[in-house]
Amino acid sequence: MAFASRENPDFCEENGFITEEEAPNFDYQRYFLWPIDEVCAYFKFKGLGDLESKIREHHLTADILCDITDEQLKTIGIEKLGQRLKILKMVEELHTKSLNFGIKSDLKIFNDPIHGHIELHPLCVAIIDTLQFQRLRDIKQLGACYRVFPGASHNRFEHSIGVCHLAGELVQSLRGKQPELNITKQDVLCVQIAGLCHDLGHGAFSHLFDNMFIPRVRPGLKWKHEQASVKMFDYLVEENNLIPVFSKYNLYKRDLDFIKEQIEGPRQHMQDTDWPYCGRPKVKGFLYEIVANKRNGIDVDKWDYFARDCHYLGINNNFDHARFMKFARVIEVDGHLQICSRDKECGDLYDMFYTRAMLHRRAYQHKVVRATQIMITEAFIHANDHLPITGKSGKTMKMSETIDDMSAYTTLSDWVYHRLLWSQEPKLKVAKDILMKVEKRDLYKCVGQTQPPKDKPFDKEKVKDFERDIAQLTKDDQCGGQTTLEPEDIIVDIVSLDYGMKSKNPIDHVRFYEKNNLGIAKEIRQDQVPQMVPNQFCEQLVRVFTRRSDSEAISAAEQAFKKWCEYQNTRHKCGDSFSMDLTPIKDIQLASANDNHQPGPIKKAKMINFDNEPRQ
Numbered sequence: 001m002a003f004a005s006r007e008n009p010d011f012c013e014e015n016g017f018i019t020e021e022e023a024p025n026f027d028y029q030r031y032f033l034w035p036i037d038e039v040c041a042y043f044k045f046k047g048l049g050d051l052e053s054k055i056r057e058h059h060l061t062a063d064i065l066c067d068i069t070d071e072q073l074k075t076i077g078i079e080k081l082g083q084r085l086k087i088l089k090m091v092e093e094l095h096t097k098s099l100n101f102g103i104k105s106d107l108k109i110f111n112d113p114i115h116g117h118i119e120l121h122p123l124c125v126a127i128i129d130t131l132q133f134q135r136l137r138d139i140k141q142l143g144a145c146y147r148v149f150p151g152a153s154h155n156r157f158e159h160s161i162g163v164c165h166l167a168g169e170l171v172q173s174l175r176g177k178q179p180e181l182n183i184t185k186q187d188v189l190c191v192q193i194a195g196l197c198h199d200l201g202h203g204a205f206s207h208l209f210d211n212m213f214i215p216r217v218r219p220g221l222k223w224k225h226e227q228a229s230v231k232m233f234d235y236l237v238e239e240n241n242l243i244p245v246f247s248k249y250n251l252y253k254r255d256l257d258f259i260k261e262q263i264e265g266p267r268q269h270m271q272d273t274d275w276p277y278c279g280r281p282k283v284k285g286f287l288y289e290i291v292a293n294k295r296n297g298i299d300v301d302k303w304d305y306f307a308r309d310c311h312y313l314g315i316n317n318n319f320d321h322a323r324f325m326k327f328a329r330v331i332e333v334d335g336h337l338q339i340c341s342r343d344k345e346c347g348d349l350y351d352m353f354y355t356r357a358m359l360h361r362r363a364y365q366h367k368v369v370r371a372t373q374i375m376i377t378e379a380f381i382h383a384n385d386h387l388p389i390t391g392k393s394g395k396t397m398k399m400s401e402t403i404d405d406m407s408a409y410t411t412l413s414d415w416v417y418h419r420l421l422w423s424q425e426p427k428l429k430v431a432k433d434i435l436m437k438v439e440k441r442d443l444y445k446c447v448g449q450t451q452p453p454k455d456k457p458f459d460k461e462k463v464k465d466f467e468r469d470i471a472q473l474t475k476d477d478q479c480g481g482q483t484t485l486e487p488e489d490i491i492v493d494i495v496s497l498d499y500g501m502k503s504k505n506p507i508d509h510v511r512f513y514e515k516n517n518l519g520i521a522k523e524i525r526q527d528q529v530p531q532m533v534p535n536q537f538c539e540q541l542v543r544v545f546t547r548r549s550d551s552e553a554i555s556a557a558e559q560a561f562k563k564w565c566e567y568q569n570t571r572h573k574c575g576d577s578f579s580m581d582l583t584p585i586k587d588i589q590l591a592s593a594n595d596n597h598q599p600g601p602i603k604k605a606k607m608i609n610f611d612n613e614p615r616q
Contacts, residue, residue, distance in 0.1 A: 030117040031094050031250070034062040052200060053079065065091055069182055069283060088182065110161060112308050119376055121189060124196055126245050128161070132200065132236040136160055138413035142309060143205035144372040145363055147438065152363075156199050156206065159304055165194030166300035167290050168323065173325045174286075174339070181330055181337075187280070187287060193298060194262035194291045194373045201228025203418050204271065204401070205376060217384050217400040226264045226292075228403055233260060235406035238466060254279055262291045286330045286337045295338065296509035297500040298324075298349065304356050313363050314411040319352040332522040333511050339522040345511040347530040353499040353506055354534075365495045367446045371545055374491060375438050376417065379431040383420050387428035444491060444545040449560040450570040456492055457540045466492040466564075470544060473560035483552040491545040498538035505537050524601050542570075 027034075028044060034042070040052045045158045051463040054060075058076045060068075064419065065132070073084045120128075136156040145152045171191045175183040178368035202225050203209030239242060246256070258279025261267075266276030275282045281478050293299035303321035310317035327342040341349065341441065363369065380399065391408030397418065400407040403483055420428055421435045452458050458466075468491040474485045475599055507529075511521035546557040565572040 007318040028094065031062050038062070038066065044367065045419050048086065048090075051078065051083070057428045059543060062094075066184055066186065067182065067281060067284070091182075091302075092184075092194075093265060093288075106293070112158065112162060112165070114162055114304070114311060115165050116280060117231045118161075118468070119247075120161070120164065121192060123189065123249050123251075124164060126191060126198060126242060127193065127236065130236055130240045132158075132232055132239070132406075133160075135203070135410055135413055136199065139202055139204065139206060141206060141305070141544045142313075142364070143208045144376055145313070145366075146176060146453050147361060147372045148366060148368045149313050151314055152309070154308060154312050156202055159308055160196055160199050162308060163198060163291065163301050164196035164306035166303055168192045170290050170300055170325055170328065171287070171605070174328065174330055179331055181284075181286075183287075185430050186250055186255060186267075187284065189249060189251065190258050190279075191262065191287060191290050194259045197233045197236075197259065198229055198263045198291055198301060199225070201225040201230070201233040203228075203409075204380075204412055204414050205373075208373050212373060213380050214400060215375065216381055217547055218400075223403060228409065230260045230264045232409065234265070234361055235410075241264070242326075258287075263293070264287055265294055283337065286339050289339050293339075296506045296508075298339070298510065302352070302356065306352070309359060310355075313359075315359070315362060317355060319348065319355050323348065324352075329518060331511065331513060332577070333521050338511055338521065340511045340513055341516055343524060343528055346507065346512065346524050346528055349510060350530060350533050357499055361447060365497065365541070367449070367543055368443065370493055370495065371444045371446060372438060372544065373495065374545065375434050375444060379438075380416070382434070383416075383428055383431040386425065386431075387416070388420070425614075435530075442549060444547055445549065445554050445557075447544050447554060448561045448565075448575060449541055449543040449545055449573050450561075450568070452540055452542065452568070452570055454536060454539075458534070458542055459492050463492045463494065466542075470557070470560050472566050473563050476560070476563065483550070483556040485546070485553060485556055485560070489546055489548050489553065491547065493545060495541045495543065496538060497541065501537070503536075503538045505541050508588060526606055 002246055014609060026038070026045075026442055036056060036059065039060060040055055043049060043051055043055060048300045054077055060076075063230070063233060065087075068087075070084050070088065077570070080088070101502070104124075107119045108122070108125045110118050110120060112118055139156045140152075141154045141159050142149075142152045168188060168191070171188050174181060175188065175557055195258070207225075208228065210223065210228075214221065214223055222273050237246070244251070256279075257558065258277075261277050261279045267278075275285075277285070280287055289295060289299065291299055292301060300321075302535075303319070303324075306317050306319055307321070309315075324345065326343065328339055328343050329341075329616055330337050332338075337476065339353075384399050387399055389399060389402055389408050389411060391402065391405035395405075397405065397408055399412065402412050418433045421439065423429075423432050464487070469486045471485045471487045473589055496502075501509070507524065510524070512524050513519075513521050513529075544557065544561045548554070562572045
């Protein structure tokens with residue numbers, strides 16, 4: 001601790017200097033807990049003793065001071081700019097002192113194949129070293145994709161660490177460029193922890209569990225893995241007695257609320273209020289756009305999985321998140337502070353959203369991946385009632401019920417696949433037989449796909465009707481009629497592909513600033529938008545699979561599906577083709593063979609995909 005001297009005039013009282021013997025012994029590590037008297041003593045110690053009356057009048061405790069802004073200081077009557085700047089600097093020094101107690105020596109270095117050597121705060125390390133977080137080592141990031149793309153063996157564990165790192169990089173970048181935002185060390189740490197814990201709630205095989213399994217076995221339940229992430233975070237903190245560790249780094253209840261709000265979003269009962277969050281005030285609303293951006297989908301979660309998934313899938317990543325960080329600025333838009341970008345970065349952001357759509361088309365929703373996901377889901381459904389999992393107090397429950405008991409959910413990961421595969425229990429035989437087919441690549445066969453008209457998407461609620469209709473068509477003489485199928489032999493799989501906001505253009509929800517006007521953010525002008533961008537932002541694929549593997553059944557299903565497409569007025573595509581409709585297609589001028597190369601009629605350029613497909 002520095003003490004006053006005539007060479008160090010910062011440490012002085014109103015009426016003179018403080019000697020070493022007179023210097024108060026402030027508890028910097030826990031300054032959030034200082035009462036009013038302690039705050040007044042510190043102000044006096046810093047030469048601001050004349051403000052004591054205003055501190056007491058407005059009850060400025062230390063936890064309020066930590067988020068105070070220049071505008072708020074003016075509101076309470078501190079009119080001198082010098083005093084306001086000194087207070088803001090003083091608060092920043094308190095943050096620095098509070099977080100400098102032994103942290104640097106406790107930082108852990110992680111060697112990540114995507115981001116290189118990264119440093120993590122000791123509180124993040126304490127979270128990582130728990131059973132609840134280590135569970136993520138056994139959950140494949142891309143679920144069944146590993147069954148098709150042999151390199152996609154990475155897990156939620158390393159993705160979560162990567163998101164934590166990128167969250168810290170972005171918030172520190174904003175903090176360095178715009179000190180007026182008053183981003184505190186506590187803010188930085190909370191954003192990092194939210195990035196670290198955002199996927200704690202994933203079940204076996206990641207999105208297969210929450211998007212395919214749970215809706216089938218618990219219909220009507222509105223449940224997402226983000227809800228489970230928040231419940232698991234609470235359970236992790238309680239089970240490992242981490243509250244004292246959070247307190248050590250000056251993180252308290254409102255900070256834990258802030259972390260959970262970043263993961264799940266606003267609470268239901270607060271969604272219609274002017275400001276739906278309680279963890280941070282409206283003036284710091286931009287912090288909620290870093291880990292999971294509900295406004296436009298530009299967030300560090302995507303940046304990590306773009307880079308990581310592309311690396312392990314063997315697909316090129318066209319988006320450079322480091323460049324985006326260089327141009328990111330926080331600007332007020334319609335009364336809210338938002339993270340904005342330079343106008344010239346519009347094209348790169350279109351690349352980002354196209355990368356998302358491309359990954360879904362080429363990998364996540366690949367027809368063989370979907371067949372594998374459907375089979376694993378069916379195995380889990382058959383096993384749900386016959387695979388007891390032990391939860392809190394020794395209570396046993398179904399696999400689908402573990403989402404209500406974090407003790408049981410902690411034990412649930414991809415291990416359940418092999419538990420079923422090698423089971424000798426008669427009640428699990430159906431599930432085992434399905435997974436044996438997966439192992440031997442005796443997969444459900446895709447007999448074709450189609451797309452509905454842009455303005456008339458198919459209703460997913462009518463899937464059972466579609467399956468019945470196609471099965472009925474196998475009995476039609478025009479389809480052969482010799483091999484007939486039942487509805488349970490047919491699977492209609494409707495897949496939606498988009499840029500992250502269904503039919504909306506996400507760029508419409510991004511604001512941009514110009515080089516010579518850093519404080520004004522606007523919508524991008526039409527003349528600034530690259531010409532080679534999509535004119536639609538969502539599409540629907542309808543694929544048909546058959547559970548039967550004999551060639552007669554496959555042929556019958558294919559012929560019936562072709563006839564069904566005719567009735568639906570859509571074009572049938574064979575099972576080995578896939579859509580390119582989200583790829584930018586523009587009118588081009590074709591040179592005429594005659595007329596000395598004068599422009600010919602405008603035609604559509606036909607896009608052909610030459611990508612190598614994985615083994616099928």
